[in-house]
Amino acid sequence: MAMDQAERDRRRREKSAKVQEEDLRLKVRPGTKQALLELMEWAGIEEQGEAMTLMIHHLHGLGPGRALTLLTPPRHKYEVSQSVALEFSRKSMLMVLQEPGDEIIPPVHL
16 A cells, blocks of 8 residues: 555654754855856756765865865955045045044154
């Protein structure tokens, strides 16, 4: 006799509990999703969960020295151009001149 849906669900839950299986959820933006799909295509993997599991295990296998270089998020550096710095300085001085009492008095060197 075939199992009904309730019996299949019960057995699935028992098996998951036995192997200490846990759901991990991941929200991603389109660029991340596209990268995952491309990685799966390159490796011939059809299930996202399998691809992520393999990546986690392979990354862990690299050890802390090599894995941490891949886990360091890219930092964007912003350098203020000289023209922007000059414009900021000019506007700052205008604001100082408009509000008496806020003048900058440079220190006197003896």
